[in-house]
Amino acid sequence: MLSYQHAYHAGNLADVHKHAILAQALGYLTRKDKPLSYIETHAGRGLYDLTSAEAQKTGEAAQGISQVQDWFGKDSPYLRALEAVRSKHGETTYPGSPLIAQALLRPTDSLHLAELHPQEHAALGRAAWARNTKIYQQDGFEMAQSLCPPDPRRGLMLIDPSWEVKTDYVTIPKQIDVLARKWNVGIIMLWYPILSEAPHLPMLRVLQQAHPEALSHEVRFPPAREGHRMIGSGMFVINPPWGLDTYGQTLDARFASL
Structure with missing residues (x-):
């Protein structure tokens, strides 16, 4: 969705959930x-x-990573990634999933990494340039379908759309079905x-029926402000790495304390 700007929401509680799960899986894979x-x-x-006008306007990071960073110990892959990015870019920055x-x-x-929005793509190119990284200004599913199965075959895919297009709840499970068939050993996270x-409930039922061995992990949290519709965050993981379900239980306890 070309109108979506994540700068208003970066570092919120949904990001904490999503990025902690992602980092834990990557930490396991790199062993x-x-x-x-x-x-x-x-x-x-x-x-x-996180000091930008967009972040300050919503205050979501203040209720998110700024409030709960002490949930994560020094050996946590999520905290290691956060500290690595901040040591390079500054203490008030927050990494998106690419970083x-x-x-x-x-x-x-x-x-x-695929990003269709012209300004976001340009910013991604500045932030994430590296020899082992290829950045595409392309529809993300087109990119993913063209790459799968990737080389190396071992690895992980993150699907993290804006969900501003209502038909996503119907079309994304279909995309995932094709990707999972092409890349049957890949970890696919939605x-x-x-x-x-x-x-999300009808979509989740479709996904669970098609992928009964997948991990579904959800957390709930208070809305960021009065009238805010988001009250939780979910991750659906095909081929979850060993121990990810147990790690999710530690997050359950943390989020329950909010």
């Missing part, structure tokens, strides 16, 4: 000295300034918002 592929279909700009992946992956790994009217 083995084998290269892997990382694919992201809706990458955004990659780096956000979290870059912080945790190695020069021998391959990253493929993030979705939990809104007060719960439009």
Whole structure:
């Protein structure tokens, strides 16, 4: 969706959930000295300034990472990625998932990042340039379908759309079915918002029926402000790495404390 700007929402509680799960999976994958592929279909700009006018307007980061960073110990892949990005770009920055992946992956790994929005794509190019990273100004699903199965075959895909197009709830499971058939060993992660009217439920039932061994992990949290529709965050993970379900239980306890 070309109108969507994540700068208003970077570092919120949904980002904390999504990025903690992502970082944990990447941390597990990099324990083995084998290269892997990382694919992201809706990458955004990659780096956000939490002192920007957009972030200050919503205050979502103040209720998110700024409030809960102490949930994560020094050995947490999420905190390691956060600290690595801030040491390079400044203490008031927050990494989007492309920079979290870059912080945790190695020069021998391959990253493929798609972002269609012209300004966001340009910013992503500045933030995420690296020899092992290819950035596409292209529809993310077109990119992913053209790459799968990637080389190396071992790896992870993150699908993180804006969900501003209502038909996404119908079309995205179909895209995932094709990707999972092409890349049957790949970890495929889908993030979705939990809104007060719960439009995700029919989609989730379709996904769970098609992929019964997948991991569904959801957390709830208070709305960011009066009238705000998002009350939680969900991750649907095909081929989840070992231990990710247990890690999700630790997040359950943290979010329950809010």
